[in-house]
Amino acid sequence: GESVGLHLPTLSVQEGDNSIINCAYSNSASDYFIWYKQESGKGPQFIIDIRSNMDKRQGQRVTVLLNKTVKHLSLQIAATQPGDSAVYFCAEKFGAGSARQLTFGSGTQLTVLP
Amino acid sequence: DTAVSQTPKYLVTQMGNDKSIKCEQNLGHDTMYWYKQDPKKFLKIMFSYNNKELIINETVPNRFSPKSPDKAHLNLHINSLELGDSAVYFCASSQDLGSEKLFFGSGTQLSVL
Numbered sequence: 001g002e003s004v005g006l007h008l009p010t011l012s013v014q015e016g017d018n019s020i021i022n023c024a025y026s027n028s029a030s031d032y033f034i035w036y037k038q039e040s041g042k043g044p045q046f047i048i049d050i051r052s053n054m055d056k057r058q059g060q061r062v063t064v065l066l067n068k069t070v071k072h073l074s075l076q077i078a079a080t081q082p083g084d085s086a087v088y089f090c091a092e093k094f095g096a097g098s099a100r101q102l103t104f105g106s107g108t109q110l111t112v113l114p
Numbered sequence: 115d116t117a118v119s120q121t122p123k124y125l126v127t128q129m130g131n132d133k134s135i136k137c138e139q140n141l142g143h144d145t146m147y148w149y150k151q152d153p154k155k156f157l158k159i160m161f162s163y164n165n166k167e168l169i170i171n172e173t174v175p176n177r178f179s180p181k182s183p184d185k186a187h188l189n190l191h192i193n194s195l196e197l198g199d200s201a202v203y204f205c206a207s208s209q210d211l212g213s214e215k216l217f218f219g220s221g222t223q224l225s226v227l
Contacts, residue, residue: 008154008155034215036218038155041221042221043118043204043206043218044157044218046216046217049214049215087155098169098170098211101159101162101170102159102216103159104156104157104158106155107155107156
């Protein structure tokens, strides 16, 4: 039979290096974007968000870049640490009222090597 | 102290059974959600409730029935469980319908044998 496994994009980085996780979003009408981190056995946890009227936003050790022209979002993590190992999801919001909901992209597995 | 808590953490059951997952949030939020995460980690919204009222009901089989007894609780009942229901189910909440940020519980791993 066919074995089913995880086929997440993966990124391995050396501890202390910078990480860049990329995401292509689907809807040109999306006006809000958010990055979540999901550690093994836990729920997604908010990292940083950005609205479509910005192209860059910085947090503590993290930066999100938004390129609306090519519908691309990236998450940069400075000085990556072992605790950063997790699956990272981008998500977008579009629409209004009850139709406005968070749509997740496929995740990226980040592994930090010692 | 957990903001969004769901029980049980693991649920193993036979095909055809009925089971429930409970969720509670102590953040004082108005809006709660159920998401399903498949084995490939893809997260998809199932339902959202605002002040106990159903807002979003994605194309989910009617074997899945959410119930919100009050705005701090959103339970998920599943009838006649099927193999394809095996997944991790996440409850989440947000301050209100217009709030962008969602807070997630730690998930319920459902395995249907």
